[in-house]
Amino acid sequence: MLKKLVVLSLVALSSASFAGNFQVKLGVSALVPTEDNNTLAQGALTHVKADHSYSFTPSIEYFFDNTGVSAELLLATPFKQHVTSNGTKIASFRHLPPTLTVKYNFNNTTGFTPYVGVGMTAVIPFDEKLNGEKHQLDAKVGYGVAGQVGLNFKPQAEDNWGLFADVRYANVKSKLKLNGTYIGDLKVNPWVYTVGYSYRF
DSSP states (O other), X not given: OHHHHHHHHHHHHTOGGGTTTEEEEEEEEEEEEOOOOEEEGGGTEEEEEXXXXXXXXXXXXXXXXXXXXXXXXXXXXXXXXXXEETTEEEEEEEEEOOEEEEEEEOOOSSSEEEEEEEEEEEEEEEEEEETTOOXXXXXXXXXXXXXXXXXXXXXXXXXXXXXXXXXXXXXXXXXXXXXXXXXXXXXXXXXXXXXXXXXXX
């Protein structure tokens, strides 16, 4: 599904009729979970949390004509998270965090364009592993609400290139199963800090 979205977006970008409406971004993101007190397996594991992670995060944005409103789809190369309980590593997993936000861009006469957004996010886990254990860990796809604030800067109004920085917050968790038995939810609720380049067509 994610690959289809990317292909469709790139096809749309190739159309001259959309010139000026699309922007692509290439950023680097730090994902910083805020939830550090998960309890799993009926109390056998306490103070469970996911650690910080970093990844490349391209995104595609569409601007609706003369409204200040845009829609941005955040993509990513996979993040890898280590999971600890009371400071001891117990598991790891990789995941993709596609996030769609509807944004309002505060256009003005300067090169700086602040924006705010709200939308939905997903965490798509894979490659789950238990540390030193021969058991099967399964993390389910999770969904949540996301918010975003940021700033885009273009040195010259006529330039296509720019710089951006933004912060997202997502309320998201994943249901965990061990050998097919549900053992609890891993809440992540991360802040995602991103900086990078933008190019508007």
